[in-house]
Amino acid sequence: MTRKSALILTLAVALGGCSKKDEQTSAQDEEWPKHGLSEAQANEVLVTIGDRTITVGEFADRLASQSPYLQSRFESPERRREFLDNLVRFELLVYEAKRRGYAEKPEIQRARRTAMTQQLIKKEVDAKVKLAEITDEEIQTVYDANPHEFDRPAQVRASDILVKDRAEAEKVLAEARKSDINQFRKLAREKSENEANSRDGGDLQFFAADAEGHPPKAVRDAAFTLKRVGEVFPNLIKTPEGYHIVMLTGKRAALKRTYEQAKRAIRHKLAREKKEAAMEALLDRLRKDIEVEIDYDALADVRVDIPGPAKER
Structure with a gap:
């Protein structure tokens, strides 16, 4: 491993851990032995950099908090020393950054607030929703109540040019x-009189043969006769809107997922929904405990200057 790559790896590990004394867990709150260390061994100072100290216990905690893959990189004493040396280099940079006042910069404060909220969410939301705790009964209920999500008819995607x-x-x-396909979309932008989708190259998105509403039935029927992506229906398609020219741009086979095939996706969906509910419950609780005042009139004073090219898009 090169010195540069080792430092990068150490930075990743260090950033995942604590960097301030007030963020470290008190040795008195730990159960011993831990990481094979006694309490006295864990409290030994391993490194001093200015007013910053790193104890043996903190160093062991940082290693233990990493994935098994990263931990395996530091099994040998030589690699652990290399990790420590790079950790010292990292802490030197931290010390100098603080000395120069970077800790007070707004972007650093924002990053710190973001990290704090991530930790709060991890504890108050993520930790309270376990995939394993979502029951088969819950999954079966979702599967039975939403057949349209797991039993989808064949669909096609087409682009349409409307000329009156x-x-x-x-x-x-x-x-x-x-x-x-690209030339057809360009032609749609230039010639189509359908203002709703001409800018999108006439894209009708995916639709089923029996879809209600848009596109018109005559257009749907024509699109489903086409076999090859990029194929254009050979005739004009007459509707009350005018004359349609249709190209097939995509196909989806019919989908019918069994309960077992859908089970994993439903479990993850339920977990997301439970986390969203837990987040809203947390925010509702905070709103009751913390006074919030918003001046929406002042919001009207805010203007967003969008660069020309971006604004045109």
């Missing part, structure tokens, strides 16, 4: 039949 004048539509059809 037949003679003009014939010309566009002739050009479209010589086009690939």
